[in-house]
Amino acid sequence: MGAQLRVYKRRIRSVSATKKITKAMEMIAASRVVKAQRKVAASTPYATELTRAVTAVGTGSNTKHPLTTEAENPTRAAILLLTSDRGLAGAFNSNAIKAAEQLTERLEREGKQVDAYIVGRRGVAHYNFRERKVAESWTGFTDEPSYADAKKVAAPLIEAIEKDTAEGGVDELHIVYTEFVSMMTQTALDARLLPLRLEEVAEETKSEGEILPLYDFEPSAEDVLDALLPRYVESRIYNALLQSAASKHAATRRAMKSATDNAGELINTLSRLANAARQAEITQEISEIVGGASALADATAGSDR
């Protein structure tokens, strides 16, 4: 075998090994998307009931709460950025990070100081590499977040928002995550979590015609709101974590699918080149033989004379 042909054969072998790996990763990601979607669906009843309750308290009483009142002039905001621990997901992480950067810029233009809270190793690495300050970060659960993880993330954020701004607290809480629209579409977006805009929450409950009854609060409206709002934040963060996880798996699946397709294409091209090289080799051998034979014939013809 000629050197050229051997090189092609070796490359084909290595590309097909890669193809096998990416194909496996694609299938794993596909099954995980389904699982993650199921988790999103399972958490929906709790989220809708909670949203309903928040709307009921918010509209049914004149209670003022630090989590629902806008600061007169907000000076500090917290951003919670949800990324994944692992890459190989196309533009998933860079899109989320880009959305966070844009939001940071906007908030800073408005004269607010921004504290970054980050979930996922990718986001942490991005911030550390640029030597930016990270208020707090969490890693290790982005593939399959549980409610306990959401609570862990929410605790310091709620604490920060309840603290006075002068003592290092924040006035606003924004969240940047990747919304799972469909298998093919996932969009990175930012949303303001706190202070709560009750009108928006009410819209989310979709039932516009429905008039909420006048509730009896047990023990009192303030206490209910006190207990309700942190849970609401946790549930929103949980939902965002789940959607982020589903989006990440979908992005991985897509990235791995195109990697597999590319590998297939590459194998085709390489086998064509290898065939051509083999043909060239054979042609060369034949012409060498023919050349050698005619040289020999010429030589014998000369000696006859």
Add this chain to the structure above:
Amino acid sequence: MAAELHVELVAADRQVWSGEATLVVARTTSGDIGVMPGHQPLLGVLESGPVTIRTSDGGTVVAAVHGGFVSFADNKLSLLAEIAELSDEIDVQRTERELERAKAEGDAAAERRADVRLRAATAR
């Protein structure tokens, strides 16, 4: 037809139980509260404790609930809990072990959780 109310017991990550009932007893921060059909709209904060649901076919469902809310309106009762377990999902022996361990370690929160589970499991 006996009056009924629709009950949804949901935990943060799943729906635990849903169905028709005639009476639901839950523990709020200001004491036990029983809700029957036609109750005034209510929104309350739950303590950790067992929740008893008398179903319309005469049975009883008991669940251990760890923190959450109860809301009632239009004959629909929602029990929202971060963690909720039906009594027949609870492994009594394991919970007893957990209770002992919590007592030994002086972990008050874990002790209370295990205690609530045990009470729910035995109240069946």
